[in-house]
Amino acid sequence: MQKFIIKSNLKDIACFAKMIPVRAAKFRTAPSTPLPTSYAVNETAKLLHPRVQKLRVKSIEEISQDVKSYVLEAAEKKAPAYFRAGQYISLKLKIGDSVLTRPYSIASPPADALKGTYTITVKRVSDGFASGYILDNFTVGTEVTASAPEGTFYYEPLRDAPAVVCLAGGSGITPFLSLAGAVADGTEDCELIIIYGCRTENDILHKDKLDTLSAKCPKIKVVYVLSDSCAEGCEQGFITAELIKKYAPAVYSVFVCGPAAMYAFEKEELKKLNLPEKYIRFETQSGEAPATGETKTFECSVYARDIKKRVIPCRNDESILTALERAGIEAQSMCRGGECGFCRSKLISGEVFVPEENDGRRIADLKFGYIHPCRTYPQGNIEIRI
Ligand code: FES
Known part of the structure; x- marks a missing residue:
C-alpha cells in the first residue's frame, strides 16, 4: 500500500513537470491585449445575488381591511434579482429610531421578476411593529431597500418527491401561490396539492388567483379547510393526517407554511404519516418565541465596531435582535428565524x-x-459583540 502511494505521487510530479514547458510556451505566445475588466459569469452572479436591491411600490391591491398586496419594481436601472418560487425578500425599514428588517415571501411567480416585479402580501399582525407600519405608510412610489431573494423553501426535484402537498395557514399561502404560478407557467415541474386552512371563508387570501391557477393547470389542486365555519366545496376542521391522506398521491413531499400554532399541530399529524424526513419541509418562522413564565427585563451590554459599549434593556420574551432594534442599534438580519446566520454574533x-x-x-x-x-x-444580564 505504501509503495503504491509513493508511485502515485511520483507520477503526479512527472505530470506537473511536463506541464511547465507547455505553460511557458503558452505565456510566450499569448497576445499582449489587456484582460477583460469584467467576466460574464461574475456579472450574472451579481445580478442574481445583489447585496441589496432598491425597490419601489408600483401598485397596491387592497385584499381586505388588514391585508394588502404590494407590487414592487426596481427603483434603479437594474431589474429585480431572479428567485426560486418559495423564497423571500427581507425589507429594511426605518421606523422612528429603529432600523429593522422583515422577511416577506414573494407571492408572484419567478417569471414576474424577469418582467421587473415582485409581489408581497402584508397582513396586519396584532401588536406587530412592521406590518402596521407598512400597511399604514406604504403608498405607490414608496421606496424601500430589500435583500436579494433568500431562503431554501423551494421545490428541488433532486430532493423532493414529484408531488408536493402544500399545507398553508393564513398568510402562509404566499410561497405556495408563487409555486403554483411557477408550475402553471412551466418554470417548475411537479404536481401540487395545496391544502389551505383558514378560520372562515372570508379569511382565505388570494382565492381568485388560486382558483384561476388550478382551473388553468391540471397539475394544481386547491383544497380549502375552514376551522370555524362551513362553506360549500370546503373541508371543515383542521388539516389532519386523515385529510392529507385523502388528497395526497402515493408518493409526496409535504411543505408547511403558516403560524406557529399550526406548526405544532402539523408536526404531530405528520408523524402519523411516516414520511421520509427529507420529504417534510417547514418554512422558517420569523415571529417571536411564545412567552413562558414571568416576563423579566435584563441588561444587555452591546459591543460593535462603532459601539464601544452600550447597555440596553432586553426582555426574556423578546429576541435579542428585537431589543437591539428597539434601542436603535442597526444589527444585521435577514430571515429572523435562526436559519440564515446573517445576524451571527458573539455571546x-x-x-x-x-x-x-x-x-x-x-x-x-x-x-x-x-x-x-x-x-x-x-x-439574565448578557454581553454580546455584534
Ligand atoms: S437573521 Fe437569519 S439567523 Fe438571524
Whole structure:
C-alpha cells in the first residue's frame, strides 16, 4: 500500500513537470491585449445575488381591511434579482429610531421578476411593529431597500418527491401561490396539492388567483379547510393526517407554511404519516418565541465596531435582535428565524435560551459561543459583540 502511494505521487510530479514547458510556451505566445475588466459569469452572479436591491411600490391591491398586496419594481436601472418560487425578500425599514428588517415571501411567480416585479402580501399582525407600519405608510412610489431573494423553501426535484402537498395557514399561502404560478407557467415541474386552512371563508387570501391557477393547470389542486365555519366545496376542521391522506398521491413531499400554532399541530399529524424526513419541509418562522413564565427585563451590554459599549434593556420574551432594534442599534438580519446566520454574533457572557427548533447554528458556532440574536432570548444580564 505504501509503495503504491509513493508511485502515485511520483507520477503526479512527472505530470506537473511536463506541464511547465507547455505553460511557458503558452505565456510566450499569448497576445499582449489587456484582460477583460469584467467576466460574464461574475456579472450574472451579481445580478442574481445583489447585496441589496432598491425597490419601489408600483401598485397596491387592497385584499381586505388588514391585508394588502404590494407590487414592487426596481427603483434603479437594474431589474429585480431572479428567485426560486418559495423564497423571500427581507425589507429594511426605518421606523422612528429603529432600523429593522422583515422577511416577506414573494407571492408572484419567478417569471414576474424577469418582467421587473415582485409581489408581497402584508397582513396586519396584532401588536406587530412592521406590518402596521407598512400597511399604514406604504403608498405607490414608496421606496424601500430589500435583500436579494433568500431562503431554501423551494421545490428541488433532486430532493423532493414529484408531488408536493402544500399545507398553508393564513398568510402562509404566499410561497405556495408563487409555486403554483411557477408550475402553471412551466418554470417548475411537479404536481401540487395545496391544502389551505383558514378560520372562515372570508379569511382565505388570494382565492381568485388560486382558483384561476388550478382551473388553468391540471397539475394544481386547491383544497380549502375552514376551522370555524362551513362553506360549500370546503373541508371543515383542521388539516389532519386523515385529510392529507385523502388528497395526497402515493408518493409526496409535504411543505408547511403558516403560524406557529399550526406548526405544532402539523408536526404531530405528520408523524402519523411516516414520511421520509427529507420529504417534510417547514418554512422558517420569523415571529417571536411564545412567552413562558414571568416576563423579566435584563441588561444587555452591546459591543460593535462603532459601539464601544452600550447597555440596553432586553426582555426574556423578546429576541435579542428585537431589543437591539428597539434601542436603535442597526444589527444585521435577514430571515429572523435562526436559519440564515446573517445576524451571527458573539455571546461574551451570560445565559441565553435558544429554542431547539430555531437553532440553526453551525457546530463550530455552538462550540465557540456564537448566537443568532434573532432567535436567542436572555435568561439574565448578557454581553454580546455584534
Ligand atoms: S437573521 Fe437569519 S439567523 Fe438571524
